[in-house]
Amino acid sequence: MSRRLPVLLTCGFFGWLWLIGILTFLPGLQIGGALRGVIEKPAAPAWSLQGVLDGSSFRAAENWFSSHVGLHNLWVRLDNQVSYTLLRESPVRETGTRVVVSPGDWLFEHVYITAAITPSKLSADELADMAARIQRVQTKLERRGTRLLLVVAPSKVELYPEHVPPAHFAGRDPAAILTSYERLRPLLHEAGVEFYDGPERFAAWKAAGHGSLFARTGTHWSYYAIYHVLEELREKLNPHLRRPLPGLGLTSLDYEQPQRTDTDLHRVLNLLLPPFHEPIQPFPVIQAQDEVPAEDLPRLLWVNDSFGLGLIDTLYRANAMQPTHSLYYFQNIYSLPGLHRQDGAITDIEWESYLAEFDAVVVVLTEIALEQQAWGFFEALDTALD
Template identity: 30%
Template sequence: MEVSAPSPAKRWLLGILLGLWLLPAVQTALYMKFLRPTRAAFEVKLPRPAFSWRQWYRGELQPAWEDYATQKLGLREWLVEPYNQLQYSVLQQSTNTQVVRGKHGMLFEVGPLQSALGRIAPATGAQVAAQVQRLRAVQDTLARRGKLLVFVIAPSKPELYPENLPDSCQRLPRRPTAYERYRQPMQAAGINVLDLAAVFRAWKRSSPYPLFPSGGTHWSGYGFVRAADTLMQYLEARGKLRLPRVRQTGLVVGAAPRYSDNDLTRLLNLLHDPAPTPPLAYPEVAFDPPAPGQRPPRLLLVGDSFGWSFIEFYPYLPQLSAPGSAYWYYNHDVAWTNGPATGPGLVADRDLRADLANTDVVLLLFNASNLADFDHGFSERAARELALGK
């Protein structure tokens, strides 16, 4: 029986299929750069697994090698965006384990979400009381030396928008959050607390623009400016300060996300980022020079990632604080100083007693979802350096 040769069209089709099949291997071997750059953000690459008979016997070595080989697969970075877009748009799923998709396209970060559900191990009542009383002692000691200490609670997105959490989260039994466990004892102890979480809940009912972006984990540009203005008014009233004037000169509505307003969206590695819903708004502000009698204070900001808003997004700290002011990121890294660059450093290497002596205002700024660690060790070290209780 005579078998006819395949037609030229079938030969071409077979060649194309074989080429596509071999292309990832060829691209891996030759590292060809003819493809467009990807916007995808990736986690830290996995190291080459070391051989271990124990891991091999327990079945752990094979998956480790599979993950390592997968990350080195040719064209992986080029294909990850279409795959993630399919998962997001068609299946309504997030491919990033740190990002949860809620209702109305709102994204949530896993850590703050777990905190809002009361799933972060809280301190005991006795521990909360001891921490609060220690901070009050530090506050009183600084006040006797003419210095102001303020604890600012920044709002948590999952706690502000519980109605947009996925149904799976809303069905979980409710547990007390760190915010609920610390707020009332701090206020009862007389600590200077500016509860912006409560302020945002009040604003939420009537705000004309989003206080949090749908695709970000931090407050929006609009929400931040309102928060910053509220904080400046609080500092002027409580610390009897006269700060330079901040004027709003305009408002841009419907602009593409700025600053960190799409930090969660970027983690999804999509072909096309969804438009913020509702549209975002960005105030334009101007800082007047100090008028006669106005003296910017030397300020020490100790806080989490919400503190970057005062430096990188809108320059409230550079403009409204005196030289020598600083931002201590999570009370661990000296992330910014107002003045000549000193380079990165560790808070543990600083002379805290000298820093407090040269500071007018100590501003502790932590998001409600980070209160499980209270002030991240600031008051404990400050009490020791100030020799409180001795």
């Protein structure tokens, strides 16, 4: 063996160690693309005598280093790609969104699979109380001239169980498991609650042969489906609004690649390469309307989970709604458009005057989140309003 080779290899090893080490402190030189998904990155260690003595500063430094190491994003994507390509799965992590990879690159959020095979735990009385409370809030708002619309979004797993690997269903049939929403549905009808039954509508569309209701690579209803949902929501809302929602100017469908939330599960996998089967997913191209002046557009208060984000986004792309607020998960106040967090707590809201600013309140939640009763929104309003 040439005597030069060991020298070169030794230098290469040293160079590699130094390169990665130095890149750690030069975040501008990170390659591999920004990683998607939400994570709380460890803060830079705060060095203190106490921290040094008890070791906490060192541990913080290690955590910081691990999440900022040179080529970090490339490393993460490489690890994920190995699992995805060789084993057709996403790495099992202790925290974060768990993605189940199914044949044909159908991706599912694990939490929806669990929900689909877990029977409702709420008692009949609890469900009846829930329906009665929603009805009371609806009436109280009506008295104030504000329309309430509860929008229940479907679960991808409930709609497309045939694409979930059967082993994940524990020998159960999701269709045979009564979820809380399925038990609540007749009670809502009985109580006269005005709501949009997403699961029922999507099932009907699917039975009628409509595809693309969920993108294979997304966890939320697709933008294509959102367009149709909004058309139906307009029909439900407009008769009751002083300032109705204008029509959504659909100009065409873009079939190029899944966009926005239609590819959110794929993005959170943080792979190096695109999925093998990147399906065609129509994306509605919408022309912003300019016929209705801004002051005549409705102002809707949104109380929503992430299923509401696509609806809001589409309405703003169509210029169909005034700037407003989202009480996201009924935890914090965000201004729309842009989803910027506002100062002030929801608990400090003076509801009588606050609600007067809005034409309608739209509560959007997934069917699997129904047990959380809109995160306390109905209870808060029921208590606050006469």
